[in-house]
Amino acid sequence: MKLKDKVAVVTGAGRNIGESIVKLFAEEGAKIGVVDMDEGRGQRVVDGLKKAGHEAVLAICNVSKASSVQEMVKKVVGHFGGIDILVNNAAITDHKNILSISEEEFDQIIAVTLKGPFLVAKYVAEQMVKQGRGGKIVNIASTSGLQGRTDAIAYSAAKGGVLNLSRAMAVQLASYNIRVNCVTPNRSGSPVGEDAGVEGREFKNLAGRLGTPEDQARAVFFLASDDSDFIWGANLICDGGVTAASNFPKEKGRS
Numbered sequence: 421m422k423l424k425d426k427v428a429v430v431t432g433a434g435r436n437i438g439e440s441i442v443k444l445f446a447e448e449g450a451k452i453g454v455v456d457m458d459e460g461r462g463q464r465v466v467d468g469l470k471k472a473g474h475e476a477v478l479a480i481c482n483v484s485k486a487s488s489v490q491e492m493v494k495k496v497v498g499h500f501g502g503i504d505i506l507v508n509n510a511a512i513t514d515h516k517n518i519l520s521i522s523e524e525e526f527d528q529i530i531a532v533t534l535k536g537p538f539l540v541a542k543y544v545a546e547q548m549v550k551q552g553r554g555g556k557i558v559n560i561a562s563t564s565g566l567q568g569r570t571d572a573i574a575y576s577a578a579k580g581g582v583l584n585l586s587r588a589m590a591v592q593l594a595s596y597n598i599r600v601n602c603v604t605p606n607r608s609g610s611p612v613g614e615d616a617g618v619e620g621r622e623f624k625n626l627a628g629r630l631g632t633p634e635d636q637a638r639a640v641f642f643l644a645s646d647d648s649d650f651i652w653g654a655n656l657i658c659d660g661g662v663t664a665a666s667n668f669p670k671e672k673g674r675s
């Protein structure tokens with residue numbers, strides 16, 4: 421087990437990609453801090469992990485509020501004694517363009533999807549520095565942060581920010597042996613912030629299928645393990661080839 425006895429904090433762990441990440445991490449020996457805003461979702465995940473024989477604790481947290489993040493870190497550290505891995509996965513999205521979105525809506529998306537990863541990384545990194553044994557941080561971005569969209573103006577801006585936030589964090593935390601990287605998914609599992617399934621969801625990629633939460637969990641696990649020990653400040657694009665083929669015409673017989 422590649423994460424044996426490591427303590428991992430995963431935000432937005434109550435469903436979809438976050439839930440798959442904590443399940444894989446736990447199978448690989450990690451003790452899990454399940455972080456979510458929804459107590460019911462989070463507790464369901466914790467109960468499932470414990471039933472499978474894993475160690476987990478639930479921390480309800482509003483990632484856009486510093487005081488809530490500090491309380492979350494305190495709870496996880498109090499329960500497990502420290503933190504070795506952080507995955508910043510929590511996010512919300514909009515479906516608006518620049519002409520239709522309100523200032524309040526824009527601010528809310530930025531607060532959770534960009535400020536949230538900053539705050540959680542800030543206070544978890546402080547704990548990692550205090551521990552003196554380094555750590556790993558993986559931020560979840562999106563292909564929406566790599567190119568423009570006809571909708572989701574705030575989400576696109578936030579995820580673009582997450583990409584460069586990750587690089588800046590990598591530079592600033594490297595001297596403490598805290599290794600920061602980023603994973604960029606595309607359409608994996610249910611839409612952001614929704615519990616709905618994937619039926620009818622459109623896609624065009626080289627893989628010929630929609631992504632799954634498990635696809636993203638495996639990419640995150642690679643960056644959280646020592647197998648990626650020489651990868652610092654990188655963006656691992658896990659999108660089925662969407663960005664590679666975005667400027668080329670569709671080939672016959674391929675979605």
